[in-house]
Amino acid sequence: MSLDQADPAALPAAGPAARKTGRKDGGAASARRGSNRRAGRWWTPWLFLAPALLLFLYFKFIPMANALTMSFQEVQPYLGNKWVGTENYSTVLHSEGFREAAWHTVVLAAGQTAGSMALGLALALLMEGQGRRLGFVRSAAFLPVVVPIAVVAELWRIMYHPTEDGMLNGILGMVGLGPSGFINDPDTSMASIMLTGIWRGAPYDMMIILAGLTSVDRGLYEAAKVDGASRTQRVWHVTVPGLRSVFSILFILAAIRGLRVFTEVFLLTNGGPDGSTEVVMTLIYKLGLEQNRLGVGAAGAVLLFIATLILTIVVHLLRRRESK
Amino acid sequence: MQRSHWVGAGFLASALVLTSCTSGPAGVSAEQDSKAPLELWTRTTPGGPGEQGTLKLAAAFEKATGFKVEVTAIFDDFETKLQQRAAQKNLPDIVMNDVTQLGAMHSQGLLREIDLGKIKSAEQIIGQGLDSGKSVDGKQFGLPYSAQASALLIRKDWREKLKLEVPRSWDDFAAMASAFTTEDPDGDGKNNTSGLAAPLSTKRGYASWYFSNFLWAAGGDFITEAGKGTYKPTMSTKESVAATQWFRDLGCKDKVIQPGAVTMETPPTNETFEAGRTGMFVVGPYLLPRFDETLGKDKYEVVPMPKGPKDATVLAEGASVYLMAGSENMAGQDSFADFALSAEGQKIGMQGDTGFTVQLPVNKTVDVSAVRPDPRWKTYADVYENSGRYAPSIPNWTPVRQTTAETVNALMADCDLDVETKLGELDKQLADILKEQGIAAS
Numbered sequence: 001m002s003l004d005q006a007d008p009a010a011l012p013a014a015g016p017a018a019r020k021t022g023r024k025d026g027g028a029a030s031a032r033r034g035s036n037r038r039a040g041r042w043w044t045p046w047l048f049l050a051p052a053l054l055l056f057l058y059f060k061f062i063p064m065a066n067a068l069t070m071s072f073q074e075v076q077p078y079l080g081n082k083w084v085g086t087e088n089y090s091t092v093l094h095s096e097g098f099r100e101a102a103w104h105t106v107v108l109a110a111g112q113t114a115g116s117m118a119l120g121l122a123l124a125l126l127m128e129g130q131g132r133r134l135g136f137v138r139s140a141a142f143l144p145v146v147v148p149i150a151v152v153a154e155l156w157r158i159m160y161h162p163t164e165d166g167m168l169n170g171i172l173g174m175v176g177l178g179p180s181g182f183i184n185d186p187d188t189s190m191a192s193i194m195l196t197g198i199w200r201g202a203p204y205d206m207m208i209i210l211a212g213l214t215s216v217d218r219g220l221y222e223a224a225k226v227d228g229a230s231r232t233q234r235v236w237h238v239t240v241p242g243l244r245s246v247f248s249i250l251f252i253l254a255a256i257r258g259l260r261v262f263t264e265v266f267l268l269t270n271g272g273p274d275g276s277t278e279v280v281m282t283l284i285y286k287l288g289l290e291q292n293r294l295g296v297g298a299a300g301a302v303l304l305f306i307a308t309l310i311l312t313i314v315v316h317l318l319r320r321r322e323s324k
Numbered sequence: 325m326q327r328s329h330w331v332g333a334g335f336l337a338s339a340l341v342l343t344s345c346t347s348g349p350a351g352v353s354a355e356q357d358s359k360a361p362l363e364l365w366t367r368t369t370p371g372g373p374g375e376q377g378t379l380k381l382a383a384a385f386e387k388a389t390g391f392k393v394e395v396t397a398i399f400d401d402f403e404t405k406l407q408q409r410a411a412q413k414n415l416p417d418i419v420m421n422d423v424t425q426l427g428a429m430h431s432q433g434l435l436r437e438i439d440l441g442k443i444k445s446a447e448q449i450i451g452q453g454l455d456s457g458k459s460v461d462g463k464q465f466g467l468p469y470s471a472q473a474s475a476l477l478i479r480k481d482w483r484e485k486l487k488l489e490v491p492r493s494w495d496d497f498a499a500m501a502s503a504f505t506t507e508d509p510d511g512d513g514k515n516n517t518s519g520l521a522a523p524l525s526t527k528r529g530y531a532s533w534y535f536s537n538f539l540w541a542a543g544g545d546f547i548t549e550a551g552k553g554t555y556k557p558t559m560s561t562k563e564s565v566a567a568t569q570w571f572r573d574l575g576c577k578d579k580v581i582q583p584g585a586v587t588m589e590t591p592p593t594n595e596t597f598e599a600g601r602t603g604m605f606v607v608g609p610y611l612l613p614r615f616d617e618t619l620g621k622d623k624y625e626v627v628p629m630p631k632g633p634k635d636a637t638v639l640a641e642g643a644s645v646y647l648m649a650g651s652e653n654m655a656g657q658d659s660f661a662d663f664a665l666s667a668e669g670q671k672i673g674m675q676g677d678t679g680f681t682v683q684l685p686v687n688k689t690v691d692v693s694a695v696r697p698d699p700r701w702k703t704y705a706d707v708y709e710n711s712g713r714y715a716p717s718i719p720n721w722t723p724v725r726q727t728t729a730e731t732v733n734a735l736m737a738d739c740d741l742d743v744e745t746k747l748g749e750l751d752k753q754l755a756d757i758l759k760e761q762g763i764a765a766s
Contacts, residue, residue: 075432076431076432076433077410077411077413077432077433077434078410078413078415078432078433078434078649078650079432079433157584157587157592160584161583161584162583162584163516163583165514165516183584183587184583184584184585184586184587184737185737186734186737186738268587269525269587270525270526270527270587270589271526272525272526272586272587272730272733272734272737273586273587273733273734273736273737273738274733274734274737274738274741275730275734276737286726289401289403289404289407290403290528290722290726291428291720291722291723291726292403292407292428292431292432292720292722293723294407
């Protein structure tokens, strides 16, 4: 190697000359070089994705892999984890508490999803339009979504006060009912938590449905009206089918949110009274973090993840079949 | 495409490698550096008087020994946050937390054994206090720096208005609770008061915690030692069933416990007492400064719990200094424990009207009346000495407390449940827990 070749200053001079000759070659050689260049840049998209991927890797995928490993271990951070095979899974699956919690979770997820979507649709239909005042009303209706869940839980605890002078019991009393124990009675606790969830989830659904409503063809309403369809018939036969894709997205989001329900249950009842509101997440929390059985808790978390994954895949498959 | 697959696989592989790196056993013995600042975690409200008290204690310790201490106060989900640090294998050097946390932390290897030879003040510690820091195998893994026991708080003005005597028996207790509920003791003409305040939520096992004061006084027990360090469940014995039935009647039959108790933890329960909704509360002395301020010192009185069918045993508790594993300043850890237990440390911990970290002193040479002339503290000290009983040292007390709390909560929430059947089921669950911990009597 000569000194000239090693001199970096010599390279820029050589570069353009080489490219010039390259262009002159034309045809096949140029195409080959072009494809080489494209192939050489295979990493460009990865480079752009790298920051997000690194964050995901560190904060999502590694903890997930960790939880998966932990679900097969007896976790003792300072003594060293012991491999116990599928014992944790067997503990979880054979425990009656887990089966009950899974059932409660499904009931709560289904109730909150259906309730939020129905109430969200009703609110959206009431608040659809361009009026200036509607904007204010919509923002006011959206408030429950932006209020921190801890505040929501405390407010509802006060409203659910189980004596006659409690706020909701006062209303029940006016119509000759109650007083109800609400979250303090095992018979009504699940419905009470569901109601809180619906109150909080409905405005979110309302916003998305409102966005979906703008894409429904106005002409169809007019045509239906001309054909003599009543208001209810117009909603049922024009609006609802027009919102099908919105509903399916809302359904996935709400169902996943429902399966992972934790905060409102934890703050309002912590799974009680008499375990009537115990859901999978509160049980995992108790097992893993209150009783320090992290392996068993991790096994429960993995099972919940699998259930969520299956639900998402099933809904996707159904949607795909529908669109065909 | 092929290459991108390889890159994806590479990411996954590195994730797994990193995962396996972080799940191996940790080195308990870290390289020592006596100048390293000690990280201290205490379970108290951040920014509250408890934190101020701990800061004062830490400052006095720094002045006396030259070691540096950094105090962090955490109240909510303290154990969860500790678990997170354990997972990172970067525990604080010192933890000041409830005595009952010993088993859970010890069984996870989070604590290091304490060499009493290095803690001079240990000789001055009250016997039952020192025992509360021993693990099931008799080794010392915690040192108490503060003790407390439960006593009965009564709305004095209500009691006097209804012309009632301080309760001496459980019958008096139930009668007073009933009178406070039905006879409008606050005189507002409304039926809005209850006899007894009780946190009966399952969170942190509160229902079990509170109920133990009644269970033990009736001669019942959660689990009983059956020789050679083994235990058997005893929630379905005659005494335990009777105690549960009696306590349950307060809620279900007499309806003298505050409405909503089954979903209440301590903060909302405290509020019922200070807001004049409840008239009696069985609780430790740590709430006196709070109630003095919100309710008024003259409005309530502190008396020992009335005698139950067996005696007046109440729950004794307290907080311990735990020396955490993996510390790089073990000399500093020992020195802090020694200081916190010494007469000087105890007195500093007891100073002030609200910011104290020491409720009742555990050091025999410190007289509570000399530091705090308020006679209510003497009442608590006497109760602790004569009737206080700690939860037993088993590998992990938390599941026992949690499971019993769930049953007590269920029985109080659903008055149709059969007490004996439920307690029989509880005994089976307790037997499983004892077996899992390797201390079940055969």
